[in-house]
Amino acid sequence: MIDNPGLREVGIGTASSGIAETFPDILKLATGCRFSDCHHEQEPGCAVLEALRSGKLISSRLENYHRLVRELAFEQEKAEIGLARSERRRWKGITKLAKEIKKGKEDF
Ligand SMILES: [Zn+2]
Numbered sequence: 001m002i003d004n005p006g007l008r009e010v011g012i013g014t015a016s017s018g019i020a021e022t023f024p025d026i027l028k029l030a031t032g033c034r035f036s037d038c039h040h041e042q043e044p045g046c047a048v049l050e051a052l053r054s055g056k057l058i059s060s061r062l063e064n065y066h067r068l069v070r071e072l073a074f075e076q077e078k079a080e081i082g083l084a085r086s087e088r089r090r091w092k093g094i095t096k097l098a099k100e101i102k103k104g105k106e107d108f
Pocket of ligand 1: 030033034038039040041043045046047048049
């Protein structure tokens with residue numbers, strides 16, 4: 001998984017709180033990870049994987065966590081693409097309006 005700073009910045013209110021509500025145990029374990037951006041997949045010093053190995057965490061729960069993280073990343077990506085599109089539409093509208101104003105002035 002590639003590091004996505006946009007997910008952390010833009011989606012901090014929605015995506016992250018969804019994870020926090022659903023997997024408070026994993027997030028608590030994650031505070032013990034060596035890396036703050038740990039994805040709990042194969043990183044060294046991962047406290048979540050350590051809990052998995054020691055039986056404190058069941059693998060299906062971590063799988064569901066990964067599934068939610070991926071889903072949120074996907075939703076975030078879709079939202080960002082949608083945002084870029086509406087931004088372009090907005091600019092197109094402004095350009096059109098500017099042309100109309102200009103045309104209107106020239107008609108005087
Ligand atoms: Zn980890």
